[in-house]
Amino acid sequence: RSPLPERFWQEVERLARLWADRDLPRPVVARIVLDPTGSLQQLFLPDAPPEQIAELAAAKARLAQDGLPVPDLEPLARYQWIEKTLQGVVQRPAEQPAGATDRLDRVLTHPVWGVVIFAGLMAGVFQAVFAWAEPPMRWIDAAVQWVAQGVQAGLSPGPLRSLLVEGVLAGLGSLLAFLPQIMILFFFIGVLEDSGYLARAAYLMDGWMVRVGLSGKSFIPLLSSFACGVPGILATRVIDEPRARLTTILIAPLITCSARLPVYAMLIGAFVPQQTYLGGLFHLQGLVLTAMYLLGIGTGVVVAWLLKRFWFTGPTPSFVMELPSYKWPSVRTVLYRVVERAWVFVRFAGTIILAVSILVWAGLYYPHRPEEVEGPFVSRAQQLGRQLQSWLAQKPNSPPENEEVVRAKSALIELAEQLRAGQLPLESLLEEASFLLSQLPEESVPESFLRQIEQLRAELLGAYQRQSLFGRLGRAVEPILRPLGWDWRIGMAVLASFPAREVVVATLGVIFQAGSIDPENPEQMTQLQRRLRSATWEGSEEKLFNLPVALGMLVFYTLCAQCAATLIAVRRETGSWRWTAFVFGYMTVLAYLGALLAYQITARVGF
Incomplete structure (x- = not known):
């Protein structure tokens, strides 16, 4: 029956x-x-x-x-x-003795204490994700830089070397930089999942998420998205109900991931005043950073509710699950899941990031016409060549010198003559000079001389950027960006940061002639922030960047979908380019409108 x-x-x-x-x-x-x-x-x-x-x-x-x-x-x-x-066949005692699982569940699934414990546990996990990942991220960056230096030493300046260093290796480095964070996060998720606790966390969150058409199973993918949207979207495979899974995929990119932090740090540090409240308990810069996280979460909740209300209509998905018993997690199982998911990330996201990074490199490099760009810089390069010749002539030999230093000096003598003669292209000569000087003992090279070379090179690169395809595109879209308080240079940086939003930091460093910027280097970030604060509109003394512009950019980067790997993950998990286009479209519209409101309101009230 x-x-x-x-x-x-x-x-x-x-x-x-x-x-x-x-x-x-x-x-x-x-x-x-x-x-x-x-x-x-x-x-x-x-x-x-x-x-x-x-x-x-x-x-x-x-x-x-x-x-x-x-x-x-x-x-x-x-x-x-x-x-x-x-x-009819089983007799139970009147009162069942409470086991270890029952005693733990009384606390861990408590409506109040369970949420408090879970929040504290997740805070600890995220602290560990960022703290533990820092050393391996530095090692990876050092390894990529070492390979880049080898390429620079082995190839003469030109398009091929630029492609390998600024396209291939830059794209590969941006991918591998996030791998430690992703592996550490998946390790903790694996431990919590295999121990039986993750099911309790989903149960706790179900009561909140059901109000916007989701279920407790959506919580872990959204939680994973705080580190990176790609593993968060891949984690939606645990959601059985199609509408809830699709809704989770569509709002996951709104969660603030770690790639947004360099942009936040740059803009907040440069333009948000260092004010404190309640005797120093609250810092305005920290409150703005928290507001960006809450803006992403709140927007995701609103979008999920709108999708449920007008698109994915129907009964709220149920959340029926059997809570497993607690147990010690299996090391083998946890490590297998970490390696498997990390490999999926590298294989899947890596190829896309690499391809898009090369396309962005091409957009920033071509058309490469030294005869049109470098004319205004020839006289300064000639003066620099004479200074370099004078310094090399006055610098006494300090034996014993190794073979590498001897070769670098010999090459510098020839290069100084080429600079003095105004030989083109200056870009490759300055790049080679910077590289050769790095081969000499640090104490022997004047710091002011290095800064002069770096400054001239940065200005030259900025001129090439303005002539590039992205520079021309930035000028074309400038009328659309004017209501946001942006000029073509900001628009060009936004366009160039499509494959990875944190690329905007390095792009702004080139455009505003701050040199090569490393977001992890506080001194270089301060240099970029000074450049941004002093930047003006072209042909005017009016400051380009101010607090309203910075707040508009913060809102834009909080809501925009400028991450190729995340969009490809949406395509893979939904099986449809239509949903991928929907995510990019609605997030771009939200980002533009949000930036417009943030800029116009704060500018009108006098910030």
């Missing part, structure tokens, strides 16, 4: 008569009704007329009105049948 109620079988019989021409057995019709994914409907009713499909939806609605919601109906009915069957 079936454990499902008679009322359910009445609807099955009604549908079976409606689909009599298909000769479907009653159990198959029942499975079609109970299937929450719609896959059985597509299998057995691929060409059903709209009225038959509408009748199926009406049958489910009638069952829900009678207190028999689909798909909860089947597991609930089976558990009731099992309990009723066991009543």
Whole structure:
């Protein structure tokens, strides 16, 4: 005898008569009704007329009105049948002794203390993710820089070397830099999952997330997105209900990931005043940073509610799960999951990031016309060549010198003559001079001389940027960006940061002639911040950057979808470019409108 109620079988019989021409057995019709994914409907009713499909939806609605919601109906009915069957053959003591799992659950699933413990645990996890990942991230960066120096030493200046160093290695470095954070996060998630605690966390959050059409299973993917949106989107595979899974994928990119932090640090440090409140307890800069995180979370909640209200209509997805017993996590299982997910990230996101980084390099490099760009810089380069010749002539030999230093000096003598003669292209000569001087002992090279070379090179690179494809595109879109308080230079930096939003820091360093900027180097970041504060509109003394512009940029980068790896992850998990375009489109519109409101409101109130 079936454990499902008679009322359910009445609807099955009604549908079976409606689909009599298909000769479907009653159990198959029942499975079609109970299937929450719609896959059985597509299998057995691929060409059903709209009225038959509408009748199926009406049958489910009638069952829900009678207190028999689909798909909860089947597991609930089976558990009731099992309990009723066991009543006749199993005797239980009047009071069950509480086991270890029950005692832990009284605290860990408590409506108040459970949430407090979970919040503290997650805070510790994120602290560990950022603190533990810092050393391996430095090692990876050092390794990439070492390879880049080897390429610079082995190839002469030109497009090929620029492509390998600024395109391939830069893209590879941006990918590998996040790998330690992702592996550490997956390690903690694996430990919590294998121990049985993660199921309790999902249970705790279900009561909050059900209000916007999600379930507790959406919580962990969204939590993972704080480190990186790619693993967060991949983690949605645990969500069974298609609408809840798709909604989670569509809002995951709004969660503030670690790649946004360099942008936040640059803009907040440069333009938000260092004010404190309540005796130094609260810092304005910290409050603005917190506001950016809350803005991403709040926008995600609103978007999820709108999707449920107007697009993914229907009953809220149920969250029925069996809480496993607590146990010590298996080291082998946890490490296997870490390696597997890390490899998926490298294989999947790496190829896309690398390809897009090369495209961005091409947009910033071409058309490369030294004869049009370098003319105004020739006289300064000639003066620099004479200074270099004079310094080399006055610098006494300090034996013993190794072979590498001797070769560097010999090459510098030839290069100084080329600079003095005004030989083009100056860009490659200055790049080579900077590299050769780095081969000499640090104490022997005047700091002012190095700064002079770096300054001239930065200005020259800025001129090339203005002539590049992205520079021209930035000028073309400047009228659209004017209401945000941006000029073409900011627009160009935004366009160049499409593959990875943190690229905007380095791009602004080149555009505003601050040299090569490393977001992890506080001294270099301060140099860039000074440049931004002193930048003016072209042909005017009016400051380009101020607090309203900075707040607008913060809001834009909080809401925008400038991450190629995340968009490709959306494509992979949804199987549709349509949803990928939807994510990029709605987030770009939100980012523009948010930046517009932030700039216009703060500018009008006099900030």
